[in-house]
Amino acid sequence: MTEPAPVPDALLSALRARLGAAQVLTEPAALAPHLVETRGLYRGTASAVVRPADTAEVAFTVGACAASGVPIVAQGGNTGLVGGGVPRGGIVLSLARLSGIRALDPVGATLTVEAGAILAEVQAAAAAAGFLFPLSLASEGSCTIGGNLATNAGGTAVLAYGNARDLVLGLEVVLADGRIWNGLKGLRKNNAGYDLKHLFVGSEGTLGIITAATLKLFPKPLSRAVGFVGLASPRAALALFARMRRAAGPSLTAFEVMPRFGLDLVLAHRPGARSPLAEPHDTYALVEFSSLQPEAGMEAALAASLAAALADGTAQDATIGASEAQNAALWALREDLSEAQRREGGSIKHDVSVPLARLADFLEEATAACLAAMPGLRPCAFGHFGDGNIHFNLSQPVDMDRDAFLAEWGRFNAIVHDIVVRLDGSIAAEHGIGLIKRDALQHYGDPVGLDLMRRLKAALDPADLLNPGKVLPGEAAAQAPGLP
Amino acid sequence: MTEPAPVPDALLSALRARLGAAQVLTEPAALAPHLVETRGLYRGTASAVVRPADTAEVAFTVGACAASGVPIVAQGGNTGLVGGGVPRGGIVLSLARLSGIRALDPVGATLTVEAGAILAEVQAAAAAAGFLFPLSLASEGSCTIGGNLATNAGGTAVLAYGNARDLVLGLEVVLADGRIWNGLKGLRKNNAGYDLKHLFVGSEGTLGIITAATLKLFPKPLSRAVGFVGLASPRAALALFARMRRAAGPSLTAFEVMPRFGLDLVLAHRPGARSPLAEPHDTYALVEFSSLQPEAGMEAALAASLAAALADGTAQDATIGASEAQNAALWALREDLSEAQRREGGSIKHDVSVPLARLADFLEEATAACLAAMPGLRPCAFGHFGDGNIHFNLSQPVDMDRDAFLAEWGRFNAIVHDIVVRLDGSIAAEHGIGLIKRDALQHYGDPVGLDLMRRLKAALDPADLLNPGKVLPGEAAAQAPGLP
Numbered sequence: 020m021t022e023p024a025p026v027p028d029a030l031l032s033a034l035r036a037r038l039g040a041a042q043v044l045t046e047p048a049a050l051a052p053h054l055v056e057t058r059g060l061y062r063g064t065a066s067a068v069v070r071p072a073d074t075a076e077v078a079f080t081v082g083a084c085a086a087s088g089v090p091i092v093a094q095g096g097n098t099g100l101v102g103g104g105v106p107r108g109g110i111v112l113s114l115a116r117l118s119g120i121r122a123l124d125p126v127g128a129t130l131t132v133e134a135g136a137i138l139a140e141v142q143a144a145a146a147a148a149g150f151l152f153p154l155s156l157a158s159e160g161s162c163t164i165g166g167n168l169a170t171n172a173g174g175t176a177v178l179a180y181g182n183a184r185d186l187v188l189g190l191e192v193v194l195a196d197g198r199i200w201n202g203l204k205g206l207r208k209n210n211a212g213y214d215l216k217h218l219f220v221g222s223e224g225t226l227g228i229i230t231a232a233t234l235k236l237f238p239k240p241l242s243r244a245v246g247f248v249g250l251a252s253p254r255a256a257l258a259l260f261a262r263m264r265r266a267a268g269p270s271l272t273a274f275e276v277m278p279r280f281g282l283d284l285v286l287a288h289r290p291g292a293r294s295p296l297a298e299p300h301d302t303y304a305l306v307e308f309s310s311l312q313p314e315a316g317m318e319a320a321l322a323a324s325l326a327a328a329l330a331d332g333t334a335q336d337a338t339i340g341a342s343e344a345q346n347a348a349l350w351a352l353r354e355d356l357s358e359a360q361r362r363e364g365g366s367i368k369h370d371v372s373v374p375l376a377r378l379a380d381f382l383e384e385a386t387a388a389c390l391a392a393m394p395g396l397r398p399c400a401f402g403h404f405g406d407g408n409i410h411f412n413l414s415q416p417v418d419m420d421r422d423a424f425l426a427e428w429g430r431f432n433a434i435v436h437d438i439v440v441r442l443d444g445s446i447a448a449e450h451g452i453g454l455i456k457r458d459a460l461q462h463y464g465d466p467v468g469l470d471l472m473r474r475l476k477a478a479l480d481p482a483d484l485l486n487p488g489k490v491l492p493g494e495a496a497a498q499a500p501g502l503p
Numbered sequence: 504m505t506e507p508a509p510v511p512d513a514l515l516s517a518l519r520a521r522l523g524a525a526q527v528l529t530e531p532a533a534l535a536p537h538l539v540e541t542r543g544l545y546r547g548t549a550s551a552v553v554r555p556a557d558t559a560e561v562a563f564t565v566g567a568c569a570a571s572g573v574p575i576v577a578q579g580g581n582t583g584l585v586g587g588g589v590p591r592g593g594i595v596l597s598l599a600r601l602s603g604i605r606a607l608d609p610v611g612a613t614l615t616v617e618a619g620a621i622l623a624e625v626q627a628a629a630a631a632a633g634f635l636f637p638l639s640l641a642s643e644g645s646c647t648i649g650g651n652l653a654t655n656a657g658g659t660a661v662l663a664y665g666n667a668r669d670l671v672l673g674l675e676v677v678l679a680d681g682r683i684w685n686g687l688k689g690l691r692k693n694n695a696g697y698d699l700k701h702l703f704v705g706s707e708g709t710l711g712i713i714t715a716a717t718l719k720l721f722p723k724p725l726s727r728a729v730g731f732v733g734l735a736s737p738r739a740a741l742a743l744f745a746r747m748r749r750a751a752g753p754s755l756t757a758f759e760v761m762p763r764f765g766l767d768l769v770l771a772h773r774p775g776a777r778s779p780l781a782e783p784h785d786t787y788a789l790v791e792f793s794s795l796q797p798e799a800g801m802e803a804a805l806a807a808s809l810a811a812a813l814a815d816g817t818a819q820d821a822t823i824g825a826s827e828a829q830n831a832a833l834w835a836l837r838e839d840l841s842e843a844q845r846r847e848g849g850s851i852k853h854d855v856s857v858p859l860a861r862l863a864d865f866l867e868e869a870t871a872a873c874l875a876a877m878p879g880l881r882p883c884a885f886g887h888f889g890d891g892n893i894h895f896n897l898s899q900p901v902d903m904d905r906d907a908f909l910a911e912w913g914r915f916n917a918i919v920h921d922i923v924v925r926l927d928g929s930i931a932a933e934h935g936i937g938l939i940k941r942d943a944l945q946h947y948g949d950p951v952g953l954d955l956m957r958r959l960k961a962a963l964d965p966a967d968l969l970n971p972g973k974v975l976p977g978e979a980a981a982q983a984p985g986l987p
Contacts, residue, residue, distance in 0.1 A: 126860035200951040205858045207890040209929040217701030238752040268722040268795040269753035311752040374689045376610035406691040445693040467684040478962035
């Protein structure tokens, strides 16, 4: 990879003068954590990490970089899984210091926060006022709401509350030329021209830098029931889901699925973990019903639904948590899966979605195709089944070298993504495109849709300075590292 | 208004050759219904109404017009309330013949329909499969889903299900150059690049022409309770709403408010209408709780909430429908209000929203300001209170000439919109901008946001041929008629 031109000293001096010298980091040790992504798949380069304190300083920084032609990648918690936050020259703009809670409106049920606020702190601010901010995902202790919005994060609450995009009413965004768009409206209905917020949500920092957001809050559920269900197949899980959705509607707040291999990994790698069911099953579903009422009979409702599913053979076995501690223990079996899989060795990962009606077809076809391509491979397809979103992960054969296995990443991507696209699915369900799927998007994407995306990029960032080469290949594309 | 250049005969011939002569209408009588908008506030001009049969014919029509530099306005049911469908030269592209239901997926709970399908038929197709398509508004018997999406329609189900934008998973769109973007995905999670569908939803036909959509379906509620509540003020209605939302969450499926004057109009103009409450009240709320269970105790839950509100003085009186017939009769009091207001004489209308916390402030301030400007004026502020969306309508003084009153439209707009904007609201909540609020959007809109909108328009429709002069002033802006 050719190094981009270094950042001019005059720019760094101007940034130090405005932000303070301590907020413009150039020491290698200070830069290091900002140059890598979570899984270590990419290593980037940057001349500086710049830490503005507020929106005006973000605008100043972006404007100064624009004037010097210096590219910028915005970073929040740097927890993304697609390489979207990896710098490729230029500067890293850290939103870490924009972490304030600006306002909570209990009447409008809205929360206005700055982009660098940690998701868990946003959840806590909502909870302290008696509300729920439902976005929830594995990295919530370190990811930031700005990154969640920039990537349209998904997670475990999408079934009932939608993706991050659906949880935002208004945005404040610094544009590529350093201007500030003030779209921080807290309105439930607003048709005053084009909806600009949806343009920035999910654009992965390539069209603008989100500096603050007004979020929707919800009444806090006061009771829940959690079930863990043994099933004969993913197809049976689909039948169970359809039954649960019809019975519970918005009370069905989670429907997660994992395979027997996934549960086995958690049981093997987490000390003290126990299977909640007596016998092993091909497929497991974690089902949650929630209610705003403290005594809403959620356990009885879930038990009745599961009893019917057991009676007609849809489900093979099931248990319901008898306490909040047991509910949490059931959830932990699902939540610990990624970490257990990491301990098991190398994984080639796919974050994909298909229409629900094709979910079982997808799992059967993709599993067979991958096993045919590499006998001994251990598929671990799990995730947000009710959203049609599967983390189709492949654990390495037991006796294979990790790096040799990971070198097959591209080959398995092609196998899995071909099937996803044939089934009208998406190769990027909740993690985004970033760098890791950029070329795949070019390959699989609708050509007219790709042309529209290029036009939007050119309209909003004509100099290609905001996170260049992510999502879409830009002028710097030829210099981008390929897949690992 | 200067007439735009006539449409070339060669273009009309080409369209007749492809679509059939019967589908290219040029007779004045055939054109007439397409040249006016619902309230008769604008009258447009067009050389032809073109009625393509399918997406390919839409694409051909748009491509041919683009090649000739002829502007196009798309029309569905032509029920819009902001003049967005009024042609200003060029051709009217009617989507009426693209009215098919393409597919219903009961597993994925999606419905794929063509743009010209009547909203009521879309609702019926969902209901026939045991689902709910929740979008519901006064014109549902004649408006089309394409128009609903192009304007991001609101209506009475937004509180529980969101705006039209929130009900769409995928779109098929014909672009300004005649290409077709196939974004008809039925996925609950899809982060494969920028979200293009949200760009077209609410763009009022100025960025592309929606030809089909994949919609979300929901489990059909099987029971409901409807209450009609007498309140001392809008502020009391706000307190009641906060209580209901916290108690019922997603079961609260409607919270509509109307003033005493509004109920009086319905009682005066609809034969047989009766007030459900013994005494008159300053403000009335219509509250609906719904459940997926046939015997869910919605009446008991609503009764308990209302009893608490009566006990502490939040509400003054309340009744609950004892049957579905009574529920429908309570709803009719709200639904008949627009027609009753029409019968009462001229109305100057505002479709605005403010943050819920400022709703009572807005109503008090705007009412006082309008009465100060014209004693004898009869404000009738009603609507989707739970969404912060008020139809702040002003009925003419009893003894005033209708046309003389309507001539004051712009003066009252300025009074009301100034207050809305000061309270961080929107001058266009659910009806859009169209022609009627275009100049107001320029006046009140965030300048950076307006610049972004212009860039998007230039990127997607550089020749300004798709519904020119709507939402944004275009090249033809100088020729646009002003407010009525």
